[in-house]
Amino acid sequence: MDEYKAEIEAGELSVGQARMAQEALRSRVRVEALEEARVQRVTGVDASYAGGSAYAAVVTLDYTTQQVVEWASASAAITFPYIPGLLSFREAPAILLALARLERLPDVLIVDGHGLAHPRRFGIACHLGVLLDLPSIGCAKSLLIGEAADLEAEAGSRAEVRQGEELLGLALRTRQRVKPVYISVGHRVDLESAAHIVLACCRGQRLPEPARLAHQMANSCARQGEAGVMTRQDPPQ
DNA sequence: GCGACAG
DNA sequence: ATCTTGTCGC
Secondary structure, eight states: OOHHHHHHHTTTTOHHHHHHHHHHHGGOOOOOOOOOGGGOEEEEEEEETTTEEEEEEEEEEEEOOOOOEEEEEEEEEEEEEOOOOOHHHHHHHOOOOOHTTTTOOOEEEESSSSSSSSSOOOHHHHHHHHHHHHOEEEESSSSSSSOOOOSSTTTEEEEEEEETTEEEOOOOOSTTOOOEEEEEEEESSSSHHHHHHHHOOSSSSSOOOHHHHHHHHHHHHHHTGGOOBTTTTTTTO
């Protein structure tokens, strides 16, 4: 049942096909508790752009010690425009390459972007989680859809993100007096598990450490042309 | 038609 | 996301 997977990895879908792929794949998302005892490794996922290419970085931390275990990066030529709601078709090709370079896949991904808090309930966190059948959490810095009530100033305070009657995610204050992050289910987690894991990874900073490090690494890779790390899809000139 | 709109 | 340095504050 891996229709679309090859095309997604190769960045070959049209805008219309991309929306259809989301509609087709959304039913595969599973919402279930992720036992903390089963989480030993957490990987932060992010991408940056430069010179017509997307640079993805993935950083795996030990969940208990929050120490970096391994990391990887990859680049891919950009083949898809940025369209709100279709972010994954722009970033997933490079991200999937980077994840494939890890020695071990983690127990859960923390993705820079939304999961179910998406127009078709299939944001990039769902997309990556379903394609890899790996637990994943969406952790975005702003809302794509839905609304959240104001939250208290203390770290750990939360407010539901909802669209009408539908609960889509949580606005989560990960640090005192900073803007909240928006958590949503990607795949094989539930909202409570997701919020708990994210909070456990925020060592006094707004973004969970794996995501923060992935963001830094993606930026430096983009600036340095990935520092000599090359990809079949994006060969050196 | 108008405004909103992850990264 | 990106174009871009220093700077104010905890």
